[in-house]
Amino acid sequence: MATHPDATTARTPFGRVVGLALALVGVVAVIVLAFSWPSVTAEPKHLPVAIAGPAEAVAAAEAAVDQRAPGAIDFLEVDDRAAAVDAIETRDAYGAIVLGQEPEVLTSSASSLAVAQLLGGVATSLEEGVNAQAAAAAQAAGAPSAPPHLDVPVTDVVPLAESDPRGTGLTAAMFPLLLGGMIGGIAISLSIIGALRRVLAVTVYSVVGGLLLTAILQGWFGSLQGDYWLNAAAIALSLAAIAAPITGFVALLGRAGIAVGPVVMLLFANPISGAAIPKEFFPAPWGDVGQWFPPGAAATLLRDLSYFPAADTTFPWLVLLAWTAGGILLSIVGHFRTAGGAEPDAEAAHADDPVAAPVAA
Incomplete structure (x- = not known):
């Protein structure tokens, strides 16, 4: 009698294998372009x-x-x-x-x-x-x-601090800050059920993270200068501005909203943030565009708070507040209605409940 392979042992069709490999190559190419293009094309302008x-x-x-x-x-x-x-x-x-x-x-x-x-x-x-x-x-x-x-x-006129004479500490801190916001938003989205509970989790995470990271970057490494509490507020708001939109889109769209972090924040906004080189080094208008996103606003704000207390920091504060408020608003909207396949809170609350075994007759 002929046997048929079980679905779990069936081999993947060659067309799908080739298609997946080509798709992964495309993803790698996009990542390389996103991180290499700004530095390769950078030159001072205006x-x-x-x-x-x-x-x-x-x-x-x-x-x-x-x-x-x-x-x-x-x-x-x-x-x-x-x-x-x-x-x-x-x-x-x-x-x-x-x-x-x-x-x-x-x-x-x-x-x-x-x-x-x-x-x-x-x-x-x-x-x-x-x-x-x-x-x-x-x-x-x-x-x-x-x-x-x-x-x-x-x-x-405004030299770097003796504790960070090349400015590498301040520049290097920006990428972990971005990853911290993304990891927080993704982890909260996957582990906490309920849109409004996620808002609370993002708030606690951002506040405590701001206090702890500032203690490390300023008190330990000496990468940040200026007032501790202002720097802590800036880092807390930066974490929230990255994490809140992720949890907000998850509340509105379901788990597909997690892509906001890797796609928008990491691949698009981070390379043009101006954390490592001045925004004027990017081809116009990308340097200015980068300042409208949390990575760019956070980098500018922390540099200004550390070394330029006389500078006007209104714009980066407003950018970070807007992204945070937007993420919270999306969470509130997602709490009251389902869109794009997102699970209602009442249904999601029982998603992990154990399934009762059938009672033998």
């Missing part, structure tokens, strides 16, 4: 840099810099050195060029080491140009000797 000095000197410096690095810098003309420092401390500019009798280049390694290095190169070119101009003027006047060499100092 970096805001303050400049002060006599009009003729300012015009000449702007032309020289634009010739050396076309489109890399957008100059913000200010009255004097004090105004240039203020522009840096409020994050209106990454640095400044001060011209006049005592030229100087101002940088801010806390804003970006890459931009600080770029401005260091500008200082070298400025020094060469100033001395060449002075030598030419002295020769034209028939001076018996060359004028003394004029140095153009580079001053780091």
Whole structure:
């Protein structure tokens, strides 16, 4: 008698095998593109840099810099050195060029080491140009000797902390923060039944996580600076802004909503967050787009709170609040109605109940 293979031992059709393999290759390609594209295509464009000095000197410096690095810098003309420092401390500019009798280049390694290095190169070119101009003027006047060499100092107005001199601690903290929000949202979605209970769980997770992570990053590693409680609030809100949308979409759509974390937060928002390089390094408009998502807003907010207390942090706070509130709203909506196949709370509450064995007759 012919035997038929049991369904559990049936082999997967070759077409499905090939299709799955090709689909996985596509997923890997998307991941590689998402994480490699920003760094491969990154180059400075329209970096805001303050400049002060006599009009003729300012015009000449702007032309020289634009010739050396076309489109890399957008100059913000200010009255004097004090105004240039203020522009840096409020994050209106990454640095400044001060011209006049005592030229100087101002940088801010806390804003970006890459931009600080770029401005260091500008200082070298400025020094060469100033001395060449002075030598030419002295020769034209028939001076018996060359004028003394004029140095153009580079001053780091807002330096990185001694506990994190390369800024690696602050940058490295952003990815675990993203993963923490995702893991929290996914774990709460899978382990807790009831949309409103998930909201409570996200709240407790975010608050306690904010306090603990700030204690580690600031008190132990020294990666964060400034006020502990403000940093803790920022981290707590960042965790909530990532976790709450995941639990909200799960409440609305069922377990398919878990994809919000890996797809939206990890593959899309994280590569353009500006955590490692300034947003101006990304092709327009992606650097600005990244600031509208939790990873970008969190990176900007924590950097500002640590090093730039005079900067306006309203926008990143609002972005994080909006994502958190949106996730909570989705949970509330999902609590009262079923959409896209999501289980009602009353049904889901008994999903894991043991099935009673049939009673023998």
